[in-house]
Amino acid sequence: MQQNSYPLQHETMLTFPPVWASQVTAYLTSEEIVLAWLEVDLNTRLHFSSGIVVVTNRRLLAKMAEEECWQDWSYQQGLKLSCRDHAGVGNLELFDTQARLAQWCYTLGKNAGVHHLIAEFTQQLHFRLTGETPIQRIPVKCPKCAAVLSSAQETCPVCNQDAHIPPSTWTLFRLWRFARPYRWRLLTGFLLMLGGTAATLVPPYLTMPLMDNVLIPYQNGKPIDVDLVTIYLSGLLAAALLAWILGWSRTYLLAKVSERIGADLRTTTYEHLVKLSQEYFGGKRTGDLMARIGAETDRINLFISLHLLDFATDVIMMSMTAIILVSINPWLALVTLLPLPIIAWLIHLVRDRLRTGFEKVDRVWAEVNNVLADTIPGIRVVKAFAQEDREVARFRAANQRNLEINDRVNRVWALFTPTVTLLTEVGLLVVWIFGIWQVSQDQISVGVLTAFLAYIGRFYLRLDSMSRIVSVTQKAAAGTKRIFDILDHVSSVPEPVKLVTLPAMTGRIELRNVGFRYGTRSVTRDVSLVIEPGEMIGLVGHSGSGKSTLINLICRFYDVTEGAILVDGVDIRSLPIAEYRKHIGLVLQEPFLFFGTIAENIAYGKPNATRKEIIAAARAAYAHEFILRLPYGYDSLVGERGQALSGGERQRISIARALLIDPRILILDEATSSVDTKTEKEIQEALDNLVQGRTTIAIAHRLSTLREANRLVVLDGGKVVEVGNHTELMARQGYYHHLYLSQSRNVDTEDHLAELDSAVRVRGDRV
Amino acid sequence: MNQPDYQLSRNAFGRLVLVAKNHQVYEGVVPIRAFPVTASDESIALVSAQGHELAWIENLNDLPEEFCALIRAELISREFMPEIKRIDKVSSFITPSTWWVRTDRGDTAFVLKGEEDIRRLPPTGLLITDSYGIHFLIRDRLLLDRHSCKLLDRFL
Ligand SMILES: Nc1ncnc2c1ncn2[C@@H]1O[C@H](COP(=O)(O)OP(=O)(O)OP(=O)(O)O)[C@@H](O)[C@H]1O
Ligand SMILES: [Mg+2]
Numbered sequence: 001m002q003q004n005s006y007p008l009q010h011e012t013m014l015t016f017p018p019v020w021a022s023q024v025t026a027y028l029t030s031e032e033i034v035l036a037w038l039e040v041d042l043n044t045r046l047h048f049s050s051g052i053v054v055v056t057n058r059r060l061l062a063k064m065a066e067e068e069c070w071q072d073w074s075y076q077q078g079l080k081l082s083c084r085d086h087a088g089v090g091n092l093e094l095f096d097t098q099a100r101l102a103q104w105c106y107t108l109g110k111n112a113g114v115h116h117l118i119a120e121f122t123q124q125l126h127f128r129l130t131g132e133t134p135i136q137r138i139p140v141k142c143p144k145c146a147a148v149l150s151s152a153q154e155t156c157p158v159c160n161q162d163a164h165i166p167p168s169t170w171t172l173f174r175l176w177r178f179a180r181p182y183r184w185r186l187l188t189g190f191l192l193m194l195g196g197t198a199a200t201l202v203p204p205y206l207t208m209p210l211m212d213n214v215l216i217p218y219q220n221g222k223p224i225d226v227d228l229v230t231i232y233l234s235g236l237l238a239a240a241l242l243a244w245i246l247g248w249s250r251t252y253l254l255a256k257v258s259e260r261i262g263a264d265l266r267t268t269t270y271e272h273l274v275k276l277s278q279e280y281f282g283g284k285r286t287g288d289l290m291a292r293i294g295a296e297t298d299r300i301n302l303f304i305s306l307h308l309l310d311f312a313t314d315v316i317m318m319s320m321t322a323i324i325l326v327s328i329n330p331w332l333a334l335v336t337l338l339p340l341p342i343i344a345w346l347i348h349l350v351r352d353r354l355r356t357g358f359e360k361v362d363r364v365w366a367e368v369n370n371v372l373a374d375t376i377p378g379i380r381v382v383k384a385f386a387q388e389d390r391e392v393a394r395f396r397a398a399n400q401r402n403l404e405i406n407d408r409v410n411r412v413w414a415l416f417t418p419t420v421t422l423l424t425e426v427g428l429l430v431v432w433i434f435g436i437w438q439v440s441q442d443q444i445s446v447g448v449l450t451a452f453l454a455y456i457g458r459f460y461l462r463l464d465s466m467s468r469i470v471s472v473t474q475k476a477a478a479g480t481k482r483i484f485d486i487l488d489h490v491s492s493v494p495e496p497v498k499l500v501t502l503p504a505m506t507g508r509i510e511l512r513n514v515g516f517r518y519g520t521r522s523v524t525r526d527v528s529l530v531i532e533p534g535e536m537i538g539l540v541g542h543s544g545s546g547k548s549t550l551i552n553l554i555c556r557f558y559d560v561t562e563g564a565i566l567v568d569g570v571d572i573r574s575l576p577i578a579e580y581r582k583h584i585g586l587v588l589q590e591p592f593l594f595f596g597t598i599a600e601n602i603a604y605g606k607p608n609a610t611r612k613e614i615i616a617a618a619r620a621a622y623a624h625e626f627i628l629r630l631p632y633g634y635d636s637l638v639g640e641r642g643q644a645l646s647g648g649e650r651q652r653i654s655i656a657r658a659l660l661i662d663p664r665i666l667i668l669d670e671a672t673s674s675v676d677t678k679t680e681k682e683i684q685e686a687l688d689n690l691v692q693g694r695t696t697i698a699i700a701h702r703l704s705t706l707r708e709a710n711r712l713v714v715l716d717g718g719k720v721v722e723v724g725n726h727t728e729l730m731a732r733q734g735y736y737h738h739l740y741l742s743q744s745r746n747v748d749t750e751d752h753l754a755e756l757d758s759a760v761r762v763r764g765d766r767v
Numbered sequence: 768m769n770q771p772d773y774q775l776s777r778n779a780f781g782r783l784v785l786v787a788k789n790h791q792v793y794e795g796v797v798p799i800r801a802f803p804v805t806a807s808d809e810s811i812a813l814v815s816a817q818g819h820e821l822a823w824i825e826n827l828n829d830l831p832e833e834f835c836a837l838i839r840a841e842l843i844s845r846e847f848m849p850e851i852k853r854i855d856k857v858s859s860f861i862t863p864s865t866w867w868v869r870t871d872r873g874d875t876a877f878v879l880k881g882e883e884d885i886r887r888l889p890p891t892g893l894l895i896t897d898s899y900g901i902h903f904l905i906r907d908r909l910l911l912d913r914h915s916c917k918l919l920d921r922f923l
Contacts, residue, residue: 041875042847044844045843045844046843046844046846046847046872047872047873048849048870048872048873048874048875049873086845087845087846087847087848087902088847088899088900088901088902089845089847089901091844093781095780098779099779099780099781100779100780100781103781105844107847107899107901108899108900108901109899283881283883283884284883285883288883356860356921359921360923363882363923481861485881519896519900520899520900520901521900717818
């Protein structure tokens, strides 16, 4: 959408909030054009309210819902509109040179509009004061909210956040996706089950002629017809054998399918999970996720493969029985089916309570898992502070809650099943009474009554199992919901729609007005930086100044909130994520090793690396020698999370890991913070060779580590405060100077000071 | 009531100004509660714009009247943690779900992204984070009315 300096009136007004539209248009003078606006949702006392701030080509207008009339400020020298935010509340303020003229508050949902508003205001102000026509920008606007988008973005971040569509309640049906590949086997299983069911229906039917044609005539003095008996009895045997074979093959087949569906479900969920962004994991508890993928998938797969089919056969069997019963004697059949509606009503009654109950049980179970996942990795801290008893108490409390909630569910459940049983017993009694009466009236034979009773036994048995399925279904529904919670989650660093592939990367990184916040907390503000290919950049700044955050952004663990990051001129949001990360060698501040051998850990990013490559990388990271000192060399196990190694050793292994993939971009976040100065120097020397030709970003608190850096970027409060090499920055006597002095003052050994000094001299020579 | 050894005022730009004992002037001072949830009137720090602590207030009520008023006014315009008084409606029991609530700061609606955004505060409080990261507080969920309790219970 192209926009001139004076957009057409209707174009901007098109998306204008309708509640305010008439009020604004009434207040505008002729030829006054609305350029931008912001709907605010808080008043200055931070109560929920509504209001609007409008920028036109003449002035700034504002009105809150509770105010009578509009406020306005015409463009004049010294006006300044600025925004800041804190803890989820944005503050838009208008100043002149003497005082604050007005302020408006809004929740962060409105944030994107604010920058557009300020930009338009500043441009108009400039135009009014100097007469220079505004620089013609071509803002890409979100079609929905008219927020300005950076060009490469496909979706509007503001609107996108609103797209919280709750998943459908019919979650169970969504499981079909996992059953589909096995549909033929499931169908076979179903048919086998049907056959088996039919086979089990034969024996009661045969009791009827057995009774009427054999036993009762015998009681009445006739001899037993052996041939007839043989036929009937062999019929019974055949039916039993058939039912056995069918039941066996059915169970085997379905168990097989069930395991496969379960495995698929688990793998798919895990696959989706690991591809989610880091932000997702930031908000989740490990124990909870483990419970979901472990226990709940299991329950679901049992449900799909066994209970669902069971249920289907139950329904079919019951209808078959009902048909047989009606065909034998409709009246008796009617009486038999009497408890059915009552049971249906009961099921309806408990269903909701059971499902919510089971959801709670799942959550509490996850909570129990959480306690485990919390304390087992942190067992050293627990022991160090002698808090074993408290952790046990915490676990007991979680378990206690588990018990309470289970008790509550079981109370409902415990009442339900016996009630169904009672109903069936009563039903049986009614059938007896009605049957005996009918026999006495000669309406039916004794055989018919026996057959009925035999059928009813099965019928009610099925009813019972069907009522049990209520609980299983509700459990599965609860579990399904929690699984789909994961599966429905869209990564907040989405794969781009239009892929751009970079065949060869030179490693030029450009940060353009990058802003980022964790939740409501703004951590990075307006960082602009260009890193040339092969350049080594040192990031320095106080702890918490946003160094690691910047790296998270460059690696695209998180997506920037504002601005863009470009590599070789391409927005990293349009590159395939995995492809892009292959070019990055990252050494994290907290090195993480996986359970396995040292060689496996070094080769993590390139599993097919040869032994030679592994050793070369280890040598470069100065890990080779200490590895050789281990009892099994490169084949030594590192223990879970690398426990068996020291902090410095872990760091060196993770450096080797990053070097092995031969990346274009090397990122070292405090890569050598846990090693002694001598080892650090050695690693440093090795790195000096390796960083040649690679774009390197290194973070270090020990400033001496960064002596090779071409430029140092000093961060403070998420902003770049100084850029330059060591000598320049020292000469400037600014932030870096301060940092450097405070650091050298802290160093107590003369030796180290001298070393730093010589480092300075070395740098001085180079510049 | 003891007179603090600094001066506090508000300038025309709406910023708090603190003049320290050594006559150093700090503009844009912000009061920050150390325990906004658990102890709101105690333990307040006055922090400079650079994030350094300038003064510590053990209890707000110990301060002279006008200081107290200044700080309270600033806190009101800075701190935003609406306290939920009643839950009118939720769009679904499956997250993400929109909640319509009445708070001490007026009625509003917010989106709850997942159940893990509801944090328990001992003993019976809850802290709910909405999709934009704004915190909503329920001081004591047992004091909510039945309707709200019932809705809430589905998420706990
Ligand atoms: N996942 C997160 N959620 C919320 N806030 C975060 C998160 N990670 C970091 N922060 C905050 O962001 C700020 C910058 O953190 P960052 O890790 O980038 O600091 P840093 O410069 O690397 O510090 P250090 O030198 O100590 O490693 C910190 O104030 C931190 O509290
Ligand atoms: Mg860091």
